Amino acid sequence: MNRQVVTRGHIDDEVAAIIAATDDDVFRRGVRDWLASALQRLAGSTDWRTRAIRRDFRLEFETYLCRAGFSALGWPRRYGGHALDLARQAVFLEEHSRIEAPLPVNMIGHGIVAPTLLAHGSEEQKERFLPGLLDNGTIWCQGYSEPSTGSDLASLSTRATRCEGGYRVNGQKIWTSFADVAHRCFCLVRTGDAGSRHRGITVLLVDMKSPGITVTPIRQITGDADYCAVFFDDVFVPDTDRLGEENAGWSIAMAAAGFERGTYFIPRIVRLRSELEQIVRLAARTPRGDARAIDDPRIRLEIGELLNDCTALRALADDMLRRTARNETPGAEGSVVKLLWSEAHQRLYQLGMEILGTDAILGPGEECAPRHGAVQFQFLWTRAETILAGTSEIMRNIIAERGLGLPR
Ligand SMILES: Cc1cc2nc3c(=O)[nH]c(=O)nc-3n(C[C@H](O)[C@H](O)[C@H](O)COP(=O)(O)OP(=O)(O)OC[C@H]3O[C@@H](n4cnc5c(N)ncnc54)[C@H](O)[C@@H]3O)c2cc1C
Incomplete structure (x- = not known):
């Protein structure tokens, strides 16, 4: 029962020592120093903060961290994880956000697929898919939404028809984040009859290199193209890549949605506090008439309200981590976290734009914009x-x- 299912490859000696530290302060300082020097090493002579929103740099840094050993912090040891307690996981996230390290790209893999696989995958699937998450060699995307299916997921119509050894998949997904760089897709398909709704849905872990898949990136308001349309034309998916039973995918999708709206957002919640601190610093150095933006009572009030939101969200995030450690799936609380965080995050960058004043019209990436337009990009x-x-x-x-x- 307790056999080692997945063995992690060699990890950086320094990282191994940090992970093994018995003293909390030594752990925190070790993480902080290691992350800062890793970022400096990868960014070379440029300031990493100006590159932190670029996808190639985000992916490079994420993979560097994973290969050095900073991945699967909370997974059980038998699957190659470090089995770190919640307090230590939170410290890692705090230090990661404190130095404004780039956000990961494989968030669907680490934040949604990994906990779902650990809870619902067969041992063979864990053995096959978890190593690619440990070293970030497998980037995942999530194929739920379709042109006529977004909020009402149970009406999805991408069809998987039985064939020898597996399924033939036909249909279209849309808004699939990172599908253009993904190796696998956590995909919901219809295996029941057309009216079967949630009773006729199956989860397939589709190899994105399969013949018949076409990926078309879609440009967003930021100018980047992080999401895509994905077309399936008679794509073969073997039985071994089905997660759970046929037509029983809805409960897995709901468990994954619980992770998505709960633990998946925890890194961003921890980061919210340091993002707020950056906006406070911006307000403190931005002139407003004879004073500074931070002297404006309206701006001070909004900062105070956002600070309250950060505190409430942090308490919710800690509760979510405790539940995950007890193998509980977050329920409606996950929706509270997602709602509060997304709306607070919007207000934060709305405030940032107000502080910038006329500089706010300089677009993301423009040399003359303060910090290359990072606030505008986030807004x-x-x-x-x-x-x-x-x-x-x-x-x-x-x-x-x-x-x-x-x-x-
Ligand atoms: C940046 C980004 C990345 C994304 N990444 C992915 C991804 O990786 N994989 C993926 O599968 N999808 C992804 N999506 C898609 C996202 O999940 C859907 O856009 C979302 O679920 C809404 O679906 P929809 O766009 O079809 O809108 P609709 O469901 O058509 O909704 C339109 C409007 O009607 C409202 N509405 C709908 N139903 C109700 C109701 N019952 N009660 C009240 N109001 C309602 C909605 O709130 C919305 O305002 C992404 C979207 C974005 C913006």
Whole structure:
């Protein structure tokens, strides 16, 4: 029962020593110093903060961390994880955000697929897929939304038809983040009849290199193209790449949605506090008439309210981590976290734009913009956050119906 299923490859000696530290302060200082020197090493002579929003740099840094040993911090040891307790996981995230390290790209892999595989995958699937998450060699995307299926996921129509040894998949997914760089897709398909809704859905772990898959990137308001349309034309998927039973994918999808709206957002919640501190520093150095923006009572009030949100979210995030450690799937609380965080994050960068004043019209990436337009970039990007992983309206419905038991 307790055999080692996945063995992690060699990890950096310094990282091994940090992970093994018995003293909390030694652990924190070790993480802080290691992350700073790793970022400096990768960024060379340029300031990494100006590159932190670029996808290639984000991916490079993420893979560097994973290969050095900073991945799967909380997974059980038998699957190659470090089995670190929650406090230590939180320290890692705090230090990661304190130095404004780039956000990871394989967030779907680490934040959604890994916990779902650990909970629902066969031992053979864990053995096959977890190593690619440990070293970040396998980037995952999530194929849920379709042109006529977003909030009402149970109406999806991408069809998987039985054939010898597996399925033939036909249909289209849309808004699939990072599909252009992904190796695998955590994909929901219809295996039941057309009207079967949630009873006829199956999860397939589709190899993105399979013949018949076409990926077309879609440009966003930020100018980047982080998400894509994915077309399936008679794509063969073997039985061994089905997660769980045929037509029983809905409960797995709901468990994954729980992780997505709960633990998946924890790194971003921890980061919210340091993002707020950056905006406070911006307000403190930005002139406003004879004074500074931070002297404006309206700006001070909004900073105070955002600080309250950070504190509430941090308490919710800690609770979420405790539940995950007990192998519980976050329920409606995950929707509370997602809703509060996405709306606070939007307000934070709205405030940033107000502080910038006329400089706010300089676009992301422009040399003359303060910090290359990082605030403008985030302001534009946060527009998407009340839509992705379930819109704010859907989150409010879930909280009302499942959390508070109000009538539908
Ligand atoms: C940046 C970004 C990345 C994304 N990445 C992925 C990804 O990787 N994989 C993936 O599968 N999808 C992804 N999505 C898609 C996202 O999950 C959907 O956009 C979202 O679920 C909403 O679906 P929809 O766009 O079809 O809108 P619709 O469901 O058509 O909703 C339209 C509007 O109607 C409202 N509405 C719908 N139903 C109700 C209701 N019952 N009650 C009240 N209001 C309602 C919605 O709130 C919304 O305002 C991404 C989206 C974005 C913006």
